Amino acid sequence: MMTVFVNNEKIELFHGATLKHALLKTDEQLYHDVCKKRAVIIDMEGNQTDIHGAAMSDWCYFVSYPLDN
Numbered sequence: 001m002m003t004v005f006v007n008n009e010k011i012e013l014f015h016g017a018t019l020k021h022a023l024l025k026t027d028e029q030l031y032h033d034v035c036k037k038r039a040v041i042i043d044m045e046g047n048q049t050d051i052h053g054a055a056m057s058d059w060c061y062f063v064s065y066p067l068d069n
Contacts, residue, residue, distance in 0.1 A: 002057035006030070013055055022055045023063070030063045039065045 001012050006026040013021055019041055023031040033039040034051050041049045044060040055061075 005060040
């Protein structure tokens with residue numbers, strides 16, 4: 001098992017899990033919002049990440065809702 005943080009919530013995932021798995025385990029609505037492009041995933045270094053990307057052990061991810069301009 002590995003630990004990741006999504007919006008400061010500690011999540012335990014299996015090795016090889018993706019950010020999709022992390023969002024679904026945290027809050028299914030986050031997953032749907034990212035899929036519908038209402039939100040994006042930002043990693044702890046400030047990079048936008050893909051929902052199908054690998055979740056990295058001990059990393060923090062944040063779901064961000066950009067303002068529509």
